[in-house]
Amino acid sequence: MNMANLTERQKTLLLLLIRDYIDTAQPVGSKRLVEHYHLDISPATIRNEMAALTEMGYLRQPHTSAGRVPSEEGYRYFVSQMMHNAELPETVQHTISHQFYQARPDVEQWMTLAASILAHQSQGVSVVTAPHTQQAKYKHVELISTQGRQVLMVLVMAGGEVSQQILTLAEPVSQERLSQTATRLNNLLAGLAVDAISAFSVRPDALDQDVMTLILQDMRNTISRTSGELYTDGLNNVLAEPEFSESDDGRRALKLFGEPSTLQELLARTTTNSNIGGLQVLIGGEGEWDELRQCSMVIARYGVPGMATGTLGVLGPMRMSYARTIPTVRYVAGLLSDLVNDTISGE
């Protein structure tokens, strides 16, 4: 339980064993360990140490006479080591941030990009939730006449959310008049939140009034539609892994990604009291999530607390490459936080 009672040698052995198991997915024996890593201690000594580590709960043996396999506790120790030193190589950081800053500046684009990058880097399944905005802020509206009474409304909100919608007006209106209305509303509403807008009393111009009502509706809709929307990627990465294709548990875990609501709840519950920038590593479901018994998730929150926050994470087999996943998740979370921060504070 307490890692203070681990000797230096036990620590290194534990780390080596876990690294080996992550690579090979095979139980690791004493002999293999000493040969493969050129240790100058005998297998017997290692066996003693392994017995001790097993006693303390860091290792497990699948059956009496097989090698050892890391237990959840073992992985947890392993991960706690990663946490400090792990930094993404600078070149990779550059590649990633470059992709973000040349992408189209809207939430949807960022989300898909983040999901894609996470999946690719970690070789796991990624999931990103769109930022949950506490209060939608108006930024800009455009009204584009299409045909007859149909008008295309493009509404841009301060968080970067963009919504397009077809309005059907009571009577045909010229593009000119539409543009005037748009300009007027833009001047009037810039930077205001939903509440402030709905507090306005009736406008002189009936068209203005109509459009404003629709804008309010649309702002509420867009926010509730966009907030927490799930983006995932990388299901293919994991299909070949024995943990997912062979065991039934694994398939159940993947099913999660077909049921947005459950997944959202999972993300919400595990991150409610975690800080921005602080990673959480869920190992083996932590007794809470039965579907994840065989898997691990690396999860982080991003955004601006109190304003707009979202979650992102990676799901993989319990023996996933934490060394690669953890720094990636952390870095992307930081990046998204910056982006959200930029767009919220007036850009």
Place this chain on the structure above:
Amino acid sequence: MNMANLTERQKTLLLLLIRDYIDTAQPVGSKRLVEHYHLDISPATIRNEMAALTEMGYLRQPHTSAGRVPSEEGYRYFVSQMMHNAELPETVQHTISHQFYQARPDVEQWMTLAASILAHQSQGVSVVTAPHTQQAKYKHVELISTQGRQVLMVLVMAGGEVSQQILTLAEPVSQERLSQTATRLNNLLAGLAVDAISAFSVRPDALDQDVMTLILQDMRNTISRTSGELYTDGLNNVLAEPEFSESDDGRRALKLFGEPSTLQELLARTTTNSNIGGLQVLIGGEGEWDELRQCSMVIARYGVPGMATGTLGVLGPMRMSYARTIPTVRYVAGLLSDLVNDTISGE
């Protein structure tokens, strides 16, 4: 080969057997057939018929003494039966079309919706490619000043493609002047194709000129980015199927959906000479696609020939529910064709 040489009884037996196999995924024996469908002929007779059908290549036996399993040829016959009578129930048609007409009217939305509907109805993996527009047509542009020299450009094209992009101008420009530029360009360029626009000579106003160049770039970009972009859904549907989770072939098929280019080529190649509205059913890869040895795909083209066309399809196990998939694919293809037609012809 030729189905004319099938007796009436052989036909019914073949259809029954295939239906049974699609349900159970188990080889079908003579006894099971006669009991399960209350036939008033003896198993021995059925065996004779099955021997004949096997001889002709419609059935196959996994080993000397097991029931029969449909061969590719058998499925092909089965599907040819579906093709005529199969219509989607009216209520389902309504539900689907309703979803489309209340969705936001842009290509991306339609694509995701189509993919989702196909996956859900067919219980397979769906794939939809965005329409490949031969010639991008300008419809409208909006320029929204954000901060300093940054300008958000929203470009709407006639096909319904929408592109948003941040421009960085040489010097700060007021929102007013931006709006004027936008209005001017909208009057000038409405309905014009890329070629026509690039034929314009230098504008008097330098800003107009700059923006126009960027618009041209963006139109080309958007079209090439959007054209043939893949949307898929329903990977989960198929994870539990033995054909995909157990066999290695199945996993290879799913890998396809992680590699857009290969999948695009497949769709392109199989539909080049098929008409709009004409379905294609690929059974067992047809000797061409090794990855699909165990699967079938139902594919259709949609759109307006010569103007903008795309592809959509469903992948499933070879024993997928054709009776459900085929009419769905056909119906959605028709719906998308209508939508494309509407947006192209001015709307």
Place this chain on the structure above:
DNA sequence: AATAGCACTCTCGCTTCGGGAGTGCTAAAT
């Protein structure tokens, strides 16, 4: 032409049985 009967074939699940890998313990060595 359809059917009953029958021998035959092949799979599948079960058990049995070494080989092998790895352990834990004990006793010797450092």
Place this chain on the structure above:
DNA sequence: ATTTAGCACTCCCGAAGCGAGAGTGCTATT
């Protein structure tokens, strides 16, 4: 007091063997 060699023991795993069951193809019969 820690480390190590030696050794008996345990357990998995794959191969081989076996019987039951399902289904067939053939032949003789109706």
